[in-house]
Amino acid sequence: MHPRLLRTFLAVARGRNITRAAEAVHLAQSSVSDQIQTLEAELGAALFTRSKSGLDLTPAGLALKPIAEELLRLDGEARAAVLLAAGQTSGALTIGALETIASARLAPWLPGFQASHPEITVRMKVADSGTLRHLLEDGDIDVAFCFERRDGGGAAADERLASRTIGAEPLVLVAAPGQATAPCVLQDLAALRFVATEPGCVYRHIVDTAFAEAGMAAPRLAAEVGSIGAIVRLVAAGTGLGLVPRLAVSDALARGDLVELPWPGRMRAAALAMIWRRRRVQPPALGQLLAAARDMLAPERSGARSGLESGDRSKALFPNNSLKTGATS
Template identity: 80%
Template sequence: MHPRLLKTFLAVARSRNITRAAEMVHLAQSSVSDQVQSLEAELGAVLFTRSKSGLELTPAGLALRPIAEELLRLDGEARAAVQAASGQTSGVLTIGALETIASARLAPWLPGFQASHPDIAVRMKVTDSGTLLRQLEDGDIDVAFCFNRRDVPNGGADQRFARQTIAAEPLVLIAAPGQNLVPCDLAALAAKRFVATEPGCIYRHMFDTAFAEAGIGASGFAAEVGSIGAIARLVAAGAGLGLVPRLAVSDAVQRGELIELPWPGRAQVAPLTMIWRRRRVQPPALRHLLAAARDTLAPPHSGTGSGSESANRSKALFPNNSGKAVVS
């Protein structure tokens, strides 16, 4: 069974749709159908059946799926082992990230990494945190950069994945210029109108946690929108206040489009984390990228906090973090 056929089979199994599977593996729909038929002919069994909700795995397909996943994992490890043994460092890496991390952290950082490693080609996919984890699980990306949830130990870590927190990004309270609001306590602040992302988003979780830790719930929202960029624009227009990672709005604050207000409670930070799949042997290209990200991809000291204050916030949040990534 050729790995290419197994990858296509898994794409169809996960998407339950030939069109979506073709997009996932970058093939024409006819090629996806041909590859599935070739695999069925090789195995002598029908792998899919049609239903009203899409393509369903047959008993034979269900039996093949976990084995196909394991075979592709072993194929990747075999290639990585050969590359490591022969001293090869070249390769193609696909990284995934939240939009704010991609634009504010990865975009300025990647050119330097690629200049230092010209034999490593890097692609980037930008999406939400839930999709990032699915893409990592499916092998569509090699590493994900996102914000970790602090209410779940180890971010609810799947043992198939390794995680490393590389920075503690401050959350900041933002408002439109001209608003002379100086909140005296969290209770008074919670009574104000906010612009936030929708429930289920990692940014909304950060917002809710900031008040929940003090036993307070925000009273209402001026708007719930799907992106940090939209929040910044609505806040700048005077729709309400916002609580967002500083990296998402630092440029707008510097341009005077937004102002940063003091947060009356305990300083809030968002753990910026990279996640990758555990392997017995990591591809050399990925190992280089992980090491470079650990050592150099850190937020610059900005805003009202000094470098020592930022370090103290990081130590308070991650007291056992040695700063060294364990590449598993």
């Protein structure tokens, strides 16, 4: 079974639709259909059946799916091992990131990385935290940059994923100019309305956790929106307050579109993390990118707070020099 056929099979299995699968694997719909037919002919069994909701896996397809995923993982590790042994770092990588991290952190950093590593081709996908996780699990991106959840429900809870914190971004309470006064106690804030993202998004988790840790229910929401940009616009219009990482609103604060209010009590920070799939052999290109991101994206103040100098911080984040050896734990 050729890896190309298995990738197409998995794309159809995930999307349950030829059109979506064709977009995922960058092929014409007719090519996707042809490849599925070729794979079915090779195996001597139908892999999909049509239903009202799309293409469903047959018992044969269900049996093939986990094996196809394992074969593709082994194929990737074999290629990585050869490149590593040959001392080559060339390759193509796809980065996934939250909108704010992509624009505020990765956009200024990525051109320098590409200039230093012209042999590595880098693409970027911007999505919400839930989508980034699925893209990682499916192998559609190589690394995700996002804010970590603090309830144990993030990458650390999934043995298939490895995660390293590379910085901490302060959370800020923002409002429209002249729309709110500084709160004295957290109970005052709980009585006000907030603008937040939908449940499941890391930005919504930040709001809910801030109040839950104080033993209070989350405040009423004036609006649930799909992006941090929408939060900024709605808060600036006076719809409600926002609690977000500073980098998400630094430009709006500088322009005077928003004002920062003091948070009553101890303010927390959002952990900025990079997450990737565990492999026995890590692709050299990915190792180069993770090492560069660790060294360049992590703010110096993060290491200073923890008492770690740059060399010690490197050992703490990547024990056993894992980025250089190709290990993933």
